[in-house]
């Protein structure tokens with residue numbers, strides 16, 4: 525019987541918490557809160573609206589924001605698109621510069637590049653070998669021509685935590701709006717939008733035991749510009765994002781965030797200890813090398829390079845282990861990682877890099893088994909082809925899978 529796969533890809537997505545699934549289920553059928561939350565003229569509609577507003581309050585609570593500062597979107601991709609495009613279109617032609625870091629998620633980088641077609645002057649700032657933006661590099665780019673600066677809180681491939689407080693304060697002192705993608709930090713690091721000095725912040729539910737297809741953008745209440753909406757229609761979400769509110773998705777996100785707040789002091793330290801154990805096992809005897817090891821890193825992510833091994837082949841060999849090479853989004857496009865390139869890894873090193881991401885359900889036993897599987901596969905590959913070029917067919921034959 526095949527053994528159960530070990531899931532170490534929580535940064536790509538998480539399973540939905542059973543309590544979240546139950547809450548979502550209660551918004552679908554005729555016995556549940558199925559009515560349109562905009563139909564406030566009748567009781568079922570008002571009941572749905574109340575559940576949406578309760579969820580909004582839960583999301584706001586995690587950020588120490590006001591519920592009215594939360595705009596629900598279809599996910600963080602849309603939230604990032606709305607933040608950059610909405611601000612740029614509101615501030616042009618006076619302010620056309622958009623400053624982003626080189627390690628942003630494609631939903632930030634590609635949006636910025638798409639806005640270049642509309643006249644944006646996009647400046648991509650590099651990072652140090654640990655994946656950090658140097659405020660001194662940012663500073664000269666922040667002036668009266670700058671519409672927005674966007675730097676992510678936690679990088680999804682490396683786990684590097686950015687000093688958002690400092691970058692946010694710098695932008696504010698220069699009168700420049702600041703956005704951060706907090707998809708990978710929400711629920712793992714305490715978030716306070718006031719301390720972080722952010723104007724806009726993107727969130728997703730599915731990295732935090734909520735459903736896919738729902739996210740939010742925090743928009744500071746006294747933002748000096750009116751965000752130009754991307755989606756036009758019935759004027760939902762204070763005109764910022766039209767479309768019938770997806771009650772079940774929103775309620776799921778609210779419940780996931782409520783649980784995250786409850787578990788914030790418990791989950792991250794436990795996960796960090798497991799991550800440290802995994803790194804210890806995988807770097808012993810020079811097997812692998814931890815990336816961004818000098819940076820503050822989020823609890824659940826470890827990026828390791830196994831020199832001399834081809835990542836795709838290694839992944840193939842690790843059939844029972846669900847991990848990623850770079851990010852799931854990069855995998856969808858079949859591209860090598862722009863993040864690993866930005867921290868100075870060569871294409872060969874980038875290809876020899878695996879992201880392990882741990883979560884709420886990860887156990888000590890899984891970590892031990894995962895480390896043993898990786899060690900055996902890396903050693904096997906290195907033995908067969910000193911440059912890691914053993915073919916998958918060869919391995920399958922050797923291990924009797926053919």
Ligand code: PMP
Nearest residue numbers: 599600601629680705707728739
């Ligand atoms: N930003 C980061 C840092 C992410 O990791 C992801 C998910 N891969 C996103 C944005 C996009 O989020 P969503 O899947 O909700 O669109």
